[in-house]
Structures are given as C-alpha cells and as structure tokens.
Amino acid sequence: MSILRLGDQSTPSGDCFVYARSGKPIPCEIVPSDSLDLMRIHGQELMNWRRGLTLRSISNYPYNCVGMIFASRRAWVEIDHIYDLLTGDGYRQIPVNDVMIGDVVVYKNQGFASHVALIVDIDRSMANSIRVISKWGKNPEFIHFQENVPDLLGKPAEYWTERI
C-alpha cells in the first residue's frame, strides 16, 4: 500500500481512494464523524454486552477495520475490497498453525468477507488461542479473542501474511 488521501483526492462523485502496493486504487468512503460522547456510549454498550473485551481506543475519526490495518487509521474502506488489498499488497494465505503476530485474520459471514483483524497474541498452548486488535465498524478499537465478535462480523475464516 502506498499512500492515502484524505479529502484532497476526492473524485467528483465524492469518493476517494487508497492505493495498494501494486498501484491499484481502492475506493474509500467519506463517512460523517460520530460525536465522541456517542462513541463512548456505544463502546460501553459493547463492553457490557460482550465479556472479555479490552477497549483500546476511541476516535471519532471515521475509519473501519480495513482502514485501521491497511490505511493507518485514515480511511473507511469497505470490507468488500479486502481481497484487492491483500493481493495488491502481496499478502498470501497461510494455515492457522503458521500465523505470527502481525498477520491478519479475515472473517466471513454467510460466505462473504465481513471483518478483518490484526493478530497481537498467540498462545499455542491453548489450541491456537489468538487475540487480535480490531475496529468494529464505526465503534472503538477492541483487543479480544478472535472469536469474540458480534454475530454480524462473522467468524475467523482465513489467515493472511505479507511475510516472504
């Protein structure tokens, strides 16, 4: 991935782009910012609702899980573009036993890519217990076990690395 917009590379339609390492433009979205107060309330709702979450950060700058990993927290990139980014950035799919901290996990819901998270901890003694950092849509960033996400984000399905 090379570098990113914000605002100044807007097309007439209001869209913007980030660029994969291959040079391929990946569309991103202009999303209105939530107020910080509202984000705190939503973050707390999710903390109450799901055990085992560590709230890492709250920012009302609009980026999502894809933007967190592939656009340095600068953009909202729809999850539909995840494979363009992975292949454009030279990632390759690996089995779960080969994952290392820094690799990414792609989630699927009903067969479609639904979420992406960055692996931050692996405990091989506990059946590949993997913890990730991920941003839940417009909500805050959380650190959590990879399976511990809202249903709409699906289940961990694929592991990808850019390691050669």
Added chain:
Amino acid sequence: MTFLKILEQVESDRFAAYLNAASGFNIFRLALENKQELRTLIREMQKHPNYAQSIFQRLSSLLKVNHQPQYAHPHDVALAGYLFALSHINSELTVDAIDQILRTPQLWWSQRLAKFLQAKLSKDEIQIDWMGQTKHMNINSASSDGIVVNVVPITTQPTLRNITQTSVSDTITTSYNYKFENRFFSQDSQSADAYEREI
C-alpha cells in the same frame, strides 16, 4: 412485546452500537435482515397496517433531531432500521422516507440504504403512455392494483390493444397489455408466449 417497546429497542444505543459494527454496507444490510427487533417490527406492521404510517411519522420526527449538526446524525441506525421495515410494507411511504433521508445531512447508513432502495425501486418503475398522458408507476405500489410492469410507451406499440382505464386516479386498474424486456404480456391469463404468438 408492545409496539412502543419495539421502537424503544430500535432506537436504543445497543441497537445502534451493534449495527454500527458493520464494516461495510453489504454487511450492514445483512445485519438488518437478521436483526430480531426488525423482524418483530415488520411482523407487527404486517398485522396492523396503520403502524406503517406511525413508523413513517416517527422517522420524520427523528430526522429533525440532531443537536450536534457538526457530527453524524445520532439516530442514523434507527432511521435505517425504520426505512428497512417500511420498505417491506409500504412502497409509497418508502419513497417519501427515502426522499426525506436523502435531504437530511450527516446520515451514513440510512442514506446508503435509501440510495440502495431508490435504485431498486427506480429499476421497478414503469412508465405508461396512456391516451397521450405519461403515467409513472412503481411496480410495488402498482401491484396492489393489479399492474405489474413496464417501461415502453405503449401507444407506440401499434399491436397493443384492449387497453381500458377504469380508475380516475393515476392507476390503470383493468384490462391492459404491456411490453416488458421486449416481450409482450397481457393482464388476463394469457401467457407471455401465447400472447407473443398471437402478435
């Protein structure tokens, strides 16, 4: 569960937080379809036709509530939920709701849903040229009157006939023939193929 209780849930922070977790519009839409609160709401609206109007009015009221206009609309997700529910029940109110949502700033999910539904509805829109007057109808709204299709100004189709208009409104309610995707159909029980052969 009472109707008001369902509305409370749809407008709750929990509902918004859950759906705001979506990482893209397609996932958001999938989540709307699976959300129990919305399924219950749609079921209630099917049982009580007047609820659709109530939901539309609630949507209109909520649209006006943004005390911090520099930020995203605080009821964006609830609005999307109501629009989604309306789209299952009443296409006329859906069109009005889409119009209001698209004119309101700082919406994200609800505007994306509105644009999605608008595209879907416009694909379904029909135009009928009847006795020199152009009629625009939506397939969904027209279907309750028995009209289901088309696009081509039918007076330009010399082979079409038996068209009668019995309603004083903008709907044609009885016998008609129409062309859809270059195939001719008839309102009565003739199959498309049979009608094509006849032509």
